[in-house]
Amino acid sequence: MTVTVRDVRPEAPEDTAAFARIRRRTLPYMISTGASLAYDLRHTHPDAHYRPLLAEEDGEPVGTAQVGLVYDSPEPGHAYVNVYVDPDRQGRGAGSLLAATAEERLRALGATRLYTWVSDAPAPRGFAERRGCRAGRSAHFLRLDLAHGALPPLRTPPPGVELVTGTDFADDPRPLFALDAETVVDEPSDVEREFTDYEAWLEETWNHPLLSRELTSVTVVEGRPVAFTAARTDGTRYGTVMTGTLRAFRGRGLAKLAKNHSLHRAREAGLREAFTGNDAGNEPMLAINKWFGYEVCATEVQYVRELG
Template sequence: MTVIVRDLRPEVRADIEGFARVRRLATPFLLMTPESLTHDLTHMRPEARYRPLVAVDDGEVIGTAQVHLAHDSPEPGQGNVNVYVHPERTHRGAGSLLVRAAEEHLAAHGATRLFTWVLDEPGNRAFAERHGYRASRSAHFLRLDLANGTLPPLRTPPPGVELCTAADFADDPRPMFELDAETTSDEPSDIDTEFTDYEAWIEETWKRPLQNLELTTVAVVDGRPAAFSVAYTDGTSYATAMTGTARAFRGRGLAKLAKNDSLHRARAAGYTEAFTGNDADNGPMLAINKWLGYEVCATEVRYVRELG
């Protein structure tokens, strides 16, 4: 059969489930569910020009592409193209068709520089380079065995610090937005990010189906969220989406305190493994994860292509 590439049809359950299934098979350390995909489709801002694509072979979704402009960046003209193919359906042309369709879409909306994440495997890297992409920074996926591993014991917070959960801010999440915006802007990345739209953040991030407010731990100092470790869950798996500390409170061990507490909560809730990710140059966070017992389970490389 001939592989075809088309837009994801959000009203068709088989498309949504097929997209999520391929993503989990290709990257089992990244959480995605049909519900989280539907949420992204519904709430991604129009200026992102978000266009999820699927490659279909004989009625089966065998490849996916998440395609959008970096709308949260102060620098215009940057786009993201992340392509994944079912591990047992490679070498059928799906990946190349997805890349071509994604690039045409982003170029039509003003993109001049495209970024993609590629698993650090020879075949994947060669594929990216054949399509004109060059390697940039790298990042690690890490896994922690919550069932059989040994977490560091819980520590009593230092004087003036209280551990809460994100659920405690349900009535007024703005302090969480401010903390997320500050810490995200300081993350190592090829693309600078700025969160400035509170209402959009509420819809896109705070209300995302994967976000578990009860397992997200927040270190509070003088009533202000100073550090947090954001938990994502899909019913079977737990992952840390973000861990960070506000600039004024760094160097006090608050991120370590918050993440350890969140992991203990996750284990008590019945989760047996935890995933997280780190930029390879983020030494402080890699040190925290090593202390917690995480081990690298995969590495990905950021590739970039200049258009035109």
């Protein structure tokens, strides 16, 4: 038995398909496809140095790692590596080799602090702790049965409020960029981020092949987008990747209005499962998702290690 690690080749469909297959086995709550991975490899900002890795056992893909720098943080040196090994091939060295290879690369790029998400279970947590990482915040994955669940009924927007979709911003998405940029900085996180690069946002978010502009819902007040829920889909599953409201408009149920609008249209489109994720301490958003009928289906813990 020989385990090796190499880069995923964006031009090789067999590589990206294997990466997506392993990710779906280990993390089925996040939407990923071979095509979307190939897109990410070609369009992620060059300063991220995004280099996903593939572990092979005797030539067969058995594990993956997401590796890169948090390039949009105002504090330099933050990096991440998330390792996932096929459940049938764990405990045979693939995870350790992936982590070691990723860490070596990130050190060479000047990384000083490493973040990694692992499943909230004894074996993955032990893996992180043996590598000198300390536990930090946790986050939940949530699932909603769109096919059989009972969504809250749609309601008419209050006077002065309009519901539109992402397609209404096809000619000029900059107002959505401004909305996304303000809301993302308030997301619970150990790493501060800033959305200041509109062109990078276009490449990594707006033009991403999994983003559904038709299912993305936006709440508009007096012509200004003030709340939204951004949706991704692989054609069978639906995932909310961001839901938020401008600070001045919070407390009025405008994000809930947008998300309900999106979920109803997703069900009408034939999608059967909806997924989302929330920081374990984000009680307002967890309460909203509980109201929709989402249930926690898995939990991950973020670990951090100083590379100094």
